[in-house]
Structure formats: structure tokens, C-alpha cells
Amino acid sequence: MPESENLVEVRGLKKWFPVQKSFIERLVTRQRQFVHAVDGIDFDICRGEVFGLAGESGSGKTTTGRLILRLEEQTDGNIVFDGVNLASLSKEEMRRMRQRMQVIFQDPLASMNPRMKTGDAIGHSLMIFGAARGEEKRRRVLDMMERVGLTPAHILYNKYPHQLSGGQRQRAVIARALILHPDLIVADEPIAMADVSVRALLLDLMLQLKQDFNLTYLFITHDLATAKYICDRIAIMYLGRIVEMGRLTDVYRHALHPYTQALLAAVPVPNPRFRRTTAMPRGEIPNPINPPIGCRFHPRCPAARADCSKDEPELREVQKDHFVACHG
Amino acid sequence: MNERVLEISDLCVDYPTRAGIVRAVDDVSLTVYGGEVLGLVGESGCGKSTLGMAILRLLRLPGKIVGGKIVFDGQNMLELSEEEMRRLRGARISTIFQDPMTCLNPLQRVSDHFIETIRTHGSQDKHEARRQAAQLIDRLGIRTERLDDYPHQFSGGMRQRVMIGLALALNADLIIADEPTTSLDVIVEAQFLDLLRDLQQQFKLTIILITHNIGVVAELADRVAVMYAGKLMELAEALPLFDTPLHPYTKGLLSSVPNISLTEDHLQIMSGAPPDLINPPPGCRFHPRCPRVRERCRVEEPPFKEVRLGHWTACWLYEE
Secondary structure (H helix, E strand, O other): OOOOOEEEEEEEEEEEEEOOOOHHHHHHOOOOOEEEEEEEEEEEEEOOOEEEEEOOOOOOHHHHHHHHOOOOOOOEEEEEEOOEEHHHOOHHHHHHHHHHEEEEOOOOOOOOOOOOOHHHHHHHHHHHOOOOOHHHHHHHHHHHHHHOOOOOHHHHOOOOHHHOOHHHHHHHHHHHHHOOOOOEEEEEOOOOOOOHHHHHHHHHHHHHHHHHHOOEEEEEEOOHHHHOOOOOEEEEEEOOEEEEEEEHHHHHHOOOOHHHHHHHHHOOOOOOOOOOOOOOOOOOOOOOOOOOOOOOOHHHOOOOOHHHHOOOOOOEEEEOOEEEOOOO | OOOEEEEEEEEEEEEEEOOEEEEEEEEEEEEEEOOOEEEEEOOOOOOHHHHHHHHHOOOOOOOEEEEEEEEEOOEEHHHOOHHHHHHHHHHOEEEEOOOHHHOOOOOOOHHHHHHHHHHHHOOOOHHHHHHHHHHHHHHOOOOHHHHHOOHHHOOHHHHHHHHHHHHHHHOOOEEEEEOOOOOOOHHHHHHHHHHHHHHHHHHOOOEEEEEOOHHHHHHHOOEEEEEEOOEEEEEEEHHHHHHOOOOHHHHHHHHOOOOOOOOOOOOOOOOOOOOOOOOOOOOOOOHHHOOOOOHHHHHOOOOOEEEEOOEEEOOHHHOO
16 A cells, blocks of 8 residues: 555644633533643644644644644544554554654753753664664764764763753754654744844754654644744644634745734834834733634634624635635 | 943943852943944853843843943942832833743733733823723734733734833833843844834933844944953944954954855854853963964963954953
8 A cells, every 4th residue: 555645643732721720610510621621623734844743832833743742641632644544553562662762852951851961862762662772872972963963872872861052952952853764843932042143053054964864753733933944834823723724835925814914014023124014913822621613714814704703614625735714 | 422321330240050160251341322222242151131231230140240340320229229229120121031931920911911011110000001902912013902902912012012112001111132132033133123123213212232143232222332251351332343443353253254145155163162161261261262363362461452443352362
């Protein structure tokens, strides 16, 4: 059977977190309330691409990443990874599947064990999955450290995370994610904490490694300016739903959804001559416990019409590979 | 517009650590003029936030000012007592920090924050103060019904706007904003920057804007100072700085910043990383990473000089 073009297929994905209430509150309000973190999303990630998932706080992008990695259990919907429905796997099968999907988080200092030497941290999963031990493990770690530019490798191997620079730490985290040669890397704000001058370096590294290791990335970010330089396709999320999705150049140059247009226009431009001409939507992101009825963006939308407050628009393909969820 | 509000001369700030002394701000001289927005940019460890804290004399221990002067309203602030500084900070110098919750009293309603400020520095009458507070909060784009909320009931964006409002209520001579939008979502950030720009132009506010975000600086700043490893590398008006940056660090920095308004552009990569401030490189701090480095750069530190009208830099390229 031919290999599907899609490495990941997500359908109807939902994650609702129950709201913690005090005893009195629970007595008074009979109904349980939920944070609709992810509220029904569909998308595919093609093999070898960098798929961007962008949005502001409360959009659900981080939760989506965690659901795909099975760090959270979904409330509803399906995640199919390389043709396999992840929910159908046993604990042991899922554990083995994890070798094929790895994660890079935003804060390298927080995601590294401060008491583990860098080389040991990078090679740790080799030990866990029984892939290599001793000399062989060390050799593979040193090799990976060279590949990510963490040099001189044999010296940095013995350093602890706090002894590395920010950029070096993030390279270590990348090396750790790659050591098992996964298919998918979920990167959640991977360069947000690095210095401005180091970010370009890290982006370049990630693209190079993608080529060298045949990787596919799910790139989660709030930074649309950075996303422009790395993502092939992008989905814009708002309050748990995808409002627009397509090839990056199409979405950026011909944004269809008013929220996408506002988001792109809001990004500060490093050019003092540039003046923002698009008006910003009024107000702020509403509470995800009770999202607005109909289109979630309608209370803030400059183009809202009568039906926007009644029916939630579906994500439809309006141009080739360009999807939008909007009545307008 | 030409009055000197703040004059910093040869300021040095040290942080003693177990491994040695970190010279976080090294011989920095800057003047801030009335009615301008002075952007102070640089990456982590450049000393920009330390400089802001030094002006307010709010350095976290063990940080210490070890040299130089900071003159505000004819007085060297470094000679003032803590009590006198406290009065200055409340009355004449206002702040907007990254996390507004640290500046707002969680036990006090937002209205009281304003009323207290207005009554101390302006109208004594309670009702008049409240009327002014309502007017102010409306100008900030916040519904007046929210005036009696507590700070935690406000969103991050609203709290930051309250901080601008308090600065206005104070009629502050100087506002120090340290990463004011870093914790805000991008649309809220745009709303905040629009508001700040409006109010700054309307009331001729004097602002020191400290940030690593080059886009934010481009939106607001009249002049921009670039810091690296504790030293000033370049200072100019915004347009000349962005159009014709003189210092190789500034050039590298500006070309490595993502620009959403461009298509088909590439990010330049700057090799290396900011230096160790305990043992900074000899000569020019930037020389190990500089694409234009020469022998002199490795041994002798270049002076910070006015190379073109209003455009200062510390670089041997312009010395010969």
C-alpha cells in the first residue's frame, strides 16, 4: 500500500478541561463548566513539511501539540499518525510509537534536568528505548552534538545545562529530540526564549536538520514574523478553532479571515517608516469557558454580519489549498 | 522638546558574583530630552534593563552603581537619600514594567490607584478626583464601569494601559518602560502601542523605552540607543539608525530580525554569542563576532563618538 502523503491526520479534535470549582460554587451552579481549549479542529501534516500552528493565548495551539504527542488525552476526535489511530494503541505500543514523535519546548532550562550532564541528557532516550548503551551511546551523542553545532562536543558533553549559553541549551534540546531519528518533531515556541541574534541561527539549523534527517515539523508559535521564515503551511487558531489554513504565502499575502488580517497587521515591523493601516479589532480574547455563540470572533470582527452571531462557520476550502471559516 | 530631562554620565554598574565582578553597565553616557521617546535596545545581558533600574535606584542586590552621575532636574540622583528617591519615583518618574501586577496593589481597586495619585498631586476633592479618574480611564479605552474592579480582574493589556494612565495622572516628567509589551498578545500589543503613541504625542511624554523587540522600537522611538555587553554601541535618530546603521553589531542585529512586511527576504546569521561579562574580550567587546574586525579592535576599545550629526557610535571603522 502506498505511503500516505500525510504523516498526521487530525479530525474533529476536541479537548475540554473541567473548571475547578469550590464546594459552594459547585452547589450553586449545577452545571459543570469547561475550558474549550480545543473545540473541533481538522488538519493534515504532510511528510517533510513544516506545518505552522499559530495563534494568541487561549487559541489552543499548545494543547493541540500536547494532544498529538499524547501528553493529554483528547475529549473527542481522532489523531492518525502514519496511518495508525493513536487512540487504538495500547500503553506499550504508544510508548514505542513515542520514538517517532519528539518534542522541543520553549524553555530549554526548564526542560533539561539540571543535575544531568548535557551528553547524558541527550543520550538518555537511547538508554530508555534500549537503542544503545555505553560507548555506542556516547559515540552517537557526540555525533549528534556535532550535527547540531554543539561543539566542541567532547567538552560540552560534560557540562551541565546552567553552564551552557541559551543558544547552546536549545541546541542540546534539539539534539535530544533527534537522537532517536523521529519522524515528527513538535516544536512549541522553540526559539522564543533565545536572543534575537541567535534565533536566525536556530531557525537555519532546524531547516538544515529537517533536510538531513527527513523530518516533519509541527511548529507552534504566536510569532507570525518568525513563522514566515520556516513554515510551508500554516493554520491560524482562535479560541480553540482553526479560522484559516493554507500555504504560508497564500495566507500571508491573501489573508481571508478578518482575524488573520488583524493578526498579520498587528505584528510590529522593524522599519520606522512603516505605519499600520489596518484597524485593530476592539476588545480582547474572550473567556474560553463560554466562547461566543456563532462565530467566535464575531463580537470583535469589523466585518460581522447578522448570521455571524448565530451560525458558527465551517472551515471550507475556498481556493486551492486555502481554507477559511468565515461567512463573509 | 530640547530641554534635558535626564543626563547620564559615565555610569558604571557592577554585580559582584562568586565567579567575579560582572560589569553590567560600563561607562554609559546618555541624555534624554523632553518629549522624546528614547529606545534602548539590545539582547540579554547588554545592560539595558540594568540601566533602567539604575536610573530608578532599584537595582537588585548585589548590583551596585560604582561610578558616574545621573542628573535629573539639576540634581545628581545618586546623591539623594532613599527617602528623596522614593518621592521622586512616585511623583516625577513613572514606570511601566513587563508584569504590571508587580506595580499595582492587588488589594486596592483601580479607581483608588488613580484617585490616590490625582489627590496627591492635583485636585484634593474626592469627587473631582474620581471624575478625572473616569475621564482618564475612558481615554485609555477602558469602560468606566470597570473603574471599581481590582487589578486581577483586568486583563494584562488593560493593566498595562492603567500603568500609562497612572503616569499621566502623575504628570510624570519621565516614564521608564521596561519590556512593556513582551507579555502581551500581539493584537493587544498593537492596541497598547497605538494608545501609547497617541498619548505620547498629545501630552509630549518623555519615555525611555527598554526592549529587545526591534519592531516595537521602530514603531515608537524617536531616537534609538543600541547596547551590547554593557556598553553603548550606537545612538541615532530612528530613521538614520535603521537606514544606515554604522556599527557592525547594529547592522547584524537589524538584518537578523524577522520582518513580516517583506517577502523573499532572508535572515542574516550572526555567529557567536554575547560575551562573558566577568571577563569581557579586550578591546572592542564585539570584536570576536565582528565581520569587519581589524587588529586595533582586538586591543583597544573604541571611544563613543559623534561620527555624523546626531549619530554616535563606538567603532574603529570610523576613526581613521
